[in-house]
Amino acid sequence: MDTALQTLPISKKALRIAVGAMFFMAGLCFASWASRIASIQQHLGLSFAALGGVLSALPIGLMCSLPFSGWIITKIGSRRLLIIALSVYGITLMGLGLAQNSFQLICCLLLFGFSGNAVNISVNTQAVATEQLYSKPIMASFHGLWSLAGFTGAFIGTIMIGQGIDPFRHFIVISIIIILSIIIAARSLNDDKTASSGPIFVMPDRSMINLGVIAFCSMMCEGAMFDWSTIYFRDIVHPNKAWIGAGYACFMGAMATWRFFADWFAHRYGLKRILQISGSLTAIGLLIAVAFPYLLSAMAGFLLVGVGVSSVVPMVYSAAGKSKTMAPGVALAAVSTIGFVGFLIAPSIIGFIAGLATLRASFILIACMGIGVVVASSKTNL
Numbered sequence: 001m002d003t004a005l006q007t008l009p010i011s012k013k014a015l016r017i018a019v020g021a022m023f024f025m026a027g028l029c030f031a032s033w034a035s036r037i038a039s040i041q042q043h044l045g046l047s048f049a050a051l052g053g054v055l056s057a058l059p060i061g062l063m064c065s066l067p068f069s070g071w072i073i074t075k076i077g078s079r080r081l082l083i084i085a086l087s088v089y090g091i092t093l094m095g096l097g098l099a100q101n102s103f104q105l106i107c108c109l110l111l112f113g114f115s116g117n118a119v120n121i122s123v124n125t126q127a128v129a130t131e132q133l134y135s136k137p138i139m140a141s142f143h144g145l146w147s148l149a150g151f152t153g154a155f156i157g158t159i160m161i162g163q164g165i166d167p168f169r170h171f172i173v174i175s176i177i178i179i180l181s182i183i184i185a186a187r188s189l190n191d192d193k194t195a196s197s198g199p200i201f202v203m204p205d206r207s208m209i210n211l212g213v214i215a216f217c218s219m220m221c222e223g224a225m226f227d228w229s230t231i232y233f234r235d236i237v238h239p240n241k242a243w244i245g246a247g248y249a250c251f252m253g254a255m256a257t258w259r260f261f262a263d264w265f266a267h268r269y270g271l272k273r274i275l276q277i278s279g280s281l282t283a284i285g286l287l288i289a290v291a292f293p294y295l296l297s298a299m300a301g302f303l304l305v306g307v308g309v310s311s312v313v314p315m316v317y318s319a320a321g322k323s324k325t326m327a328p329g330v331a332l333a334a335v336s337t338i339g340f341v342g343f344l345i346a347p348s349i350i351g352f353i354a355g356l357a358t359l360r361a362s363f364i365l366i367a368c369m370g371i372g373v374v375v376a377s378s379k380t381n382l
Helices: 012-035 037-044 048-055 057-098 102-131 139-162 168-190 206-237 246-259 261-267 273-289 295-310 312-320 326-356 361-376
Strands: none
Touching: 012 037, 012 057, 012 102, 012 139, 012 168, 012 206, 012 246, 012 261, 037 102, 037 206, 037 295, 037 312, 048 102, 048 139, 048 295, 048 326, 057 102, 057 168, 057 326, 102 139, 102 326, 139 168, 139 261, 168 261, 168 326, 206 246, 206 312, 206 326, 206 361, 246 312, 261 273, 273 295, 273 312, 273 361, 295 312, 312 326, 326 361
């Protein structure tokens, strides 16, 4: 992928700040939705199985977005796509808060998933171009900002719930922040409208598929934690109302913190070992939360899950960007797409299993995804 940065009168520092801000806004938008899923479920009177079915609209929206995003990014570039998609993402967030029935919520989730995938592809493309200007890996720091935004969104959501503020008014505030941030940062993004001249669809090679599998397993754990952690605490742990969001906050706080150290640890101990340790911590943390569903033990388990998943996706993306058989942008798009599917289908799978068995049983399945990271990384040449 060629870069158009040399034609832009902006510094690499300004570019890094702008791209980081877009990662933060994308994370804040999704975390705001995730923090109020329990509230919306209760408002609409949805069972676990019904909620799982409704949440399946997200991955459907994602799949519908894939061919469009792959085509449009070659026509208008990642900068314009990011600006448009993130704007739609923020506006759709308000629609989620306005939904009065399952049909309306499904329609909004379809658009939320559609725009969210476009944001994911375009903002990571911007990150790849930015990383090329530095002599050291910085991808993990961008994902750290996304996670930090998730922690911020969880904190704001907890306050909103505690104050009895409905999701719509909550989401209006977040949407305004996102739109203002886009206006400020847009001028400093990389204008790469001529950057992608290769084919739109490329079949990933075996190494990229292996990386995609690792990302898929880890992001299934992330997706489950985002959408079901508050519900798990509310219905399984049964804490005081003010502590319902504590597990989600522990998860996001740990993930956000450890992502800023991911590059250093990978350089010191090796990528494969870090991925194996990460998968193990994810599985152990989930099993602790399932076996000991009490406030402190569940918080500790969710904290371990946050540490476990923190470094997997950034490290996998970094490895994909160094592919010797595919262009960095193409390889990144392939791996991130596989991983993001796992991120979005996990909530629906959790709901269906919880409806058939129990919510604790569904979390055991997600623990198996942590083991999957260990197995897949052991079989990958890194």
